[in-house]
Amino acid sequence: MEFFSAKNVNKVFSNTRALSDVSISVNEQSIFGLLGPNGAGKTTLIRIINQITAPDDGELFLEGRKMRQSDVALIGYLPEERGLYKKMKVGEQAIYLAQLKGMTKKDAVKNLKNWFERFEMVDWWNKKVEELSKGMQQKVQFVTTVVHKPKLLIFDEPFSGFDPINANLLKREILQLRNDGSTIIFSTHNMGSVEELCDHIALINKSVKIVDGPTDEIRQKYKSNIFEIKYKGNFQLVDKALGRNFKILEHTESEKENHLQVQYLNGDSNNDLLQAIMPAAEILSFEEIIPSMNDVFIKAVNESNNQTKNAKNE
Amino acid sequence: MNKTILILQQEYLKRVKKKSFIILTLLVPILFVGMFALIIALSVHDDKQERTIAVFDESILFLGELEEEEFTRYHFIPKAEYEQLKSNIRESEFYALLYIPEHIYTSNSAQLISEKQVPIELSEQISRKLSRFLENSKRQKIIEEIGIDDLEERLAGTRTSIKLNTLKVTETGEAKKSSSGVAFVASYAMGFIIYFFVFMYGAMVMRSVMEEKKNRIVEVIISSVKPFQLMSGKIIGTALVGLTQVAIWVLLGVVGIVVAQSFFTPESAQQMSQSLMESRQGMGPNMQQMDSQNQVTEVLELIGNLNIPLILFAFVFYFLAGYLMYSSLLGAVGAAVDNDEDSQQMVFPITFPLILSIMLLFPIARNPEGPVAFWGSIIPFTSPVAMLARVPYGVPAWELLLSMALLILATVGAIWVAAKIYKTGLLMYGKKVSLKELIKWLTYKS
Structure with a gap:
């Protein structure tokens, strides 16, 4: 079920294109990864969703209807560059920010108390923000983002400023929020966390969306027929047996087993590879390598950059 | 609208609860009274050396x-x-x-x-x-x-001393006693008060905007409210702080007068003023007493003859309009820059007319009908101070209306310009903004 979508969004700043005809569709109760190199236009898209910036054209839909200004109450936004009023007390500030999102004071206090207990930060309630460490401030900021139970959560680089332990805690909370019914848009450069968390991704490069789809499918799509084979036998024989259709990328030998990474250049079936090797050696294991999100990211961006370069040269 | 009030309330309480606000608000009247008491004490018991x-x-x-x-x-x-x-x-x-x-x-x-x-x-x-x-x-x-x-x-x-009572014919044809002395003092005082308040509270708005931008909290806030709501909540909230301060001072003044009256019986007060005058002028006590009494009643009469309702109305109007105009522009500057140095450069051109209007006070007081007074009080950027300095002397109705109309137009214009700059500037970091750039922001669609 689609929860949020953006259709053909365009945005031009005085002389740079920030978004060209970008469309995304986010399913309910899913985590959507919005990826892209620095300056690609992610933050602009996020600001448009938050009604901070208006698109030049294009439309946004929430729960099947056009989005309104008042929908900001349904969104929780954790910007990449974030901060709090330094001189204000933590509790007071959290209540104020929750009220700005449309909560009553009573509800705000109730929800905040729960979150503060859960994050073990009850003692901070009457402290000034400037008395807290940076990590503590990030926790407060996270709580103020989710306290009004937003249906749509937008996290821009949520893990920056967190130590590994707190980053893990945050990861758990994000998954929990999704399981409890929130829909999450998640922008980050940390590809490891994308693999762990995102159900679906879109990759934006130079204002254009170049990749869009479920995380698993995309990784499948970007696999380049690379296999990892463990075998017993003579490498020379294997090499000969493989012939021209295969390119050997890596090879190591040890007493117990030999290890081979090979790219299948223009075959139709994985069985061809197996058939080619089988006469030459004993196969211990055979596995196709699925690229990491990191590889997908780099490959997709490079391809897209080369295309635009070629287009320019022609 | 609701959120504007929330922001307004937040801004107001934040400032009013500040120690510096409480101290300043209480200290100013104390200093004022103290200074007065000191002057009186010094002049009464001035010289005791044998x-x-x-x-x-x-x-x-x-x-x-x-x-x-x-x-x-x-x-x-x-x-x-x-x-x-x-x-x-x-x-x-x-x-x-x-x-x-x-x-x-x-x-x-x-x-x-x-x-x-x-x-x-x-x-x-x-x-x-x-x-x-x-x-x-x-x-x-x-x-x-x-x-x-x-x-x-x-x-x-045969000893004669002529006192020249200046009378002014009002529009109803009634001749009223007027004093250029009293009008002069009123005109100067009002000009200064407006100047200080507009300056002080305008700068407060600017600093507050800059702080939010520097803290980076502003992106979170404007994902909840519109920038215009944030700006208006801030400006109105700060204006209320100013009015609160004035109200407290007025209240303290009234309480002070009541307390002083219960402390000093009329006779003792008279004695005091008498000895004060005597030591100053060294005149015979008899002449002196009559004179001081006359002077007090006369000053009171002259103050009463000022058009107080008009002055009060003009004060509130020009204070609010002037404050709105300048504070929204200063707020926009706060949003456009991201460090203090750049703000200094941009603040000066904006506050220059305000400073100029203070310099106009003296020529205006000398000739309230002259060209300096006229243009100063018509042009919107100087009119909050200049017109208020003219009002105690009496201003033709059409001039007052023209000045007010122009000021309203200019204020609306300033708010429009400021809102545009504010909105674009808030999320603009690391870029030194030129005037050309600012003008370009005005053409952005909302």
Whole structure:
């Protein structure tokens, strides 16, 4: 079920294109990864969703209807560059920010108390923000983002400023929020966390969306027929047996087993590879390598950059 | 709308709860009262030093005629001692040396020689004593020569002092007593008050915007409310802080007056003012009392004759409009820059007309109908101060209306410009903004 979508969004700043005809569709109760190199236009898209910036054209839909200004109450936004009023007390500030999102004071206090207990930060309630460490401030900021139970959560680089332990805690909370019914848009450069968390991704490069789809499918799509084979036998024989259709990328030998990474250049079936090797050696294991999100990211961006370069040269 | 009120409330409470606000608000009246009390205390119990003045009277007119005063004694000395003292006052017991020359009757001059700077009051006291004595003796001589017994009384009756009461004809044809003195003071005071408030609270708005931008909290806030709501909540909230401060001062003033009245009975108050005036002017007590009473009632009457409702209305109107105009522009500057240095550069062109209008106060007070006053009070950027300085003197209705209309237009324009710049500037970091850039922001669609 689609929860949020953006259709053909365009945005031009005085002389740079920030978004060209970008469309995304986010399913309910899913985590959507919005990826892209620095300056690609992610933050602009996020600001448009938050009604901070208006698109030049294009439309946004929430729960099947056009989005309104008042929908900001349904969104929780954790910007990449974030901060709090330094001189204000933590509790007071959290209540104020929750009220700005449309909560009553009573509800705000109730929800905040729960979150503060859960994050073990009850003692901070009457402290000034400037008395807290940076990590503590990030926790407060996270709580103020989710306290009004937003249906749509937008996290821009949520893990920056967190130590590994707190980053893990945050990861758990994000998954929990999704399981409890929130829909999450998640922008980050940390590809490891994308693999762990995102159900679906879109990759934006130079204002254009170049990749869009479920995380698993995309990784499948970007696999380049690379296999990892463990075998017993003579490498020379294997090499000969493989012939021209295969390119050997890596090879190591040890007493117990030999290890081979090979790219299948223009075959139709994985069985061809197996058939080619089988006469030459004993196969211990055979596995196709699925690229990491990191590889997908780099490959997709490079391809897209080369295309635009070629287009320019022609 | 609801959120604007929330922001307004937040801004208001944040400022009012600040220690610096409470201290300043209480300190200003205390300082004010303290300063006044100090001045009164100093002038009432001003000079208690015992002084003995050596007098060498060459004219031999004054011997035994110089009465001692409370703290001043006169001691007559012969010529030899005078010559000796002249170069050596410091080591003597005398404070000063008064030399009355032989021909004082015709020359009308004498010398007071002293080591230190003689207080003006003392030298005036001495010269008054000498003059009065000579005047009396001259008059006595004439009376004797002419032989009219009651000449003294008759001459006293001729003493005349004309007080010029300036009357102003109002539009209803009624002539009212006016005083350019009272209007002058009112005009200056109002101009300054407006200037300070607009400046102080406008700068407060700017700093607050800059702080939010620097803290980076602003992106979170404007994902909840529209930038315009944030800006208006901030500006109105800060204006209320200013009004609160004024209200507290007025309240403290009223309480102060009531307390002072219960402390001092009318007589004691009169005594005080009497002794104050006396010590200042050194006049006879009888003349003095009547005079001071007259002065008080007259000043009150003159103040009452100012068009108080109009002045109050003008004050509130020009304060609010001027504050709105300047604070929204300053708020926009706060949003456009991201460090203090750049803000300084941009603040100056905006506040320049405000500073200029303060410099216009004096020419306006001198000639409230002149071209400087006219243009100053019509042009919106200077009119909040300049027009208010003119109002106590009376301003033609059409000028007032024109000035107000232009100011409203300019304020609306300023808010429009500021809202545009504010909205674009808030999320703009790391870029030094030029004027050209700012103008480009104005053309952005919302």
